[in-house]
Amino acid sequence: MTVKVALIGASGRMGREIDALISEEKQWRVSQKVGHGVGEIESVDQLNPKEVDIVIDFSTASLFSSVLAWCTKHKKPLVSGTTGLSEKDLESLESASSSLPVLWSANMSLGIAWLSEIIKQLAPLAASFDFQIEEVHHNKKIDSPSGTAKHLQQVLEKYVDAEAPQPLAIRGGGVFGIHKVWAMSDEEVITVEHQALNRTVFAKGAVKAAKWLYGKPNGRYLISSLLS
Numbered sequence: 001m002t003v004k005v006a007l008i009g010a011s012g013r014m015g016r017e018i019d020a021l022i023s024e025e026k027q028w029r030v031s032q033k034v035g036h037g038v039g040e041i042e043s044v045d046q047l048n049p050k051e052v053d054i055v056i057d058f059s060t061a062s063l064f065s066s067v068l069a070w071c072t073k074h075k076k077p078l079v080s081g082t083t084g085l086s087e088k089d090l091e092s093l094e095s096a097s098s099s100l101p102v103l104w105s106a107n108m109s110l111g112i113a114w115l116s117e118i119i120k121q122l123a124p125l126a127a128s129f130d131f132q133i134e135e136v137h138h139n140k141k142i143d144s145p146s147g148t149a150k151h152l153q154q155v156l157e158k159y160v161d162a163e164a165p166q167p168l169a170i171r172g173g174g175v176f177g178i179h180k181v182w183a184m185s186d187e188e189v190i191t192v193e194h195q196a197l198n199r200t201v202f203a204k205g206a207v208k209a210a211k212w213l214y215g216k217p218n219g220r221y222l223i224s225s226l227l228s
């Protein structure tokens with residue numbers, strides 16, 4: 001049996017990488033593409049549900065609510081890496097997860113999933129350390145700070161049980177993504193840094209996530225679920 005993927009944002013930078021990776025998979029194929037490229041479907045509403053087993057979305061935040069609504073209506077699992085989602089989008093994602101399997105992550109790299117787990121280990125230092133998240137991205141990135149930095153900040157603040165200063169965001173050149181966590185006391189400094197060396201790391205993570213999610217019960221899953 002071939003698993004049919006609807007790819008949203010197919011002609012974008014991420015969409016093209018994911019398309020290429022899926023074409024190498026024996027039992028998976030991209031059956032429909034939504035985007036503005038040649039031969040692509042213009043609107044999510046025009047997707048044929050019979051031709052879709054799972055949806056992968058790397059498009060734009062303004063499209064997210066219609067992607068989620070389509071998946072909910074047709075009970076199709078969704079993997080999305082689209083960033084810049086609103087609070088309302090995230091709430092909708094949470095409620096949709098009672099009727100379909102969803103995995104949304106602002107960063108599909110397993111290295112960042114690990115970093116997110118490591119941050120939890122800072123808890124015992126909370127009393128005597130200051131913390132700071134820093135991120136660097138290419139000059140075309142729209143959202144700032146990055147969705148990943150916001151996620152790391154949330155995890156950090158939860159585990160050190162204190163507010164940290166807002167993440168520092170630097171934009172320039174073609175940097176794919178650097179995220180760094182600082183822990184600083186009067187006597188010592190700890191830094192943990194993750195660098196994405198190319199875009200493929202996110203595309204590979206997204207395809208891995210889709211293969212992992214397909215067939216899972218309804219629910220909201222995290223990229224860190226793939227670590228265990």
Ligand SMILES: NC(=O)c1ccc[n+]([C@@H]2O[C@H](COP(=O)([O-])OP(=O)(O)OC[C@H]3O[C@@H](n4cnc5c(N)ncnc54)[C@H](OP(=O)(O)O)[C@@H]3O)[C@@H](O)[C@H]2O)c1
Nearest residue numbers: 009011012013014035036058059081082083106107108202
């Ligand atoms: N989670 C992760 O690991 C990760 C990694 C990298 C990027 N991202 C996120 O993934 C998203 C896509 O990134 P990207 O670098 O691939 O961006 P991109 O190159 O701009 O691609 C976005 C694609 O979506 C299409 N699109 C936008 N609005 C649309 C609409 N209303 N209807 C149909 N198609 C529409 C665009 O088509 P047009 O250009 O023709 O408008 C484009 O092909 C962004 O939110 C980015 O931040 C996430």
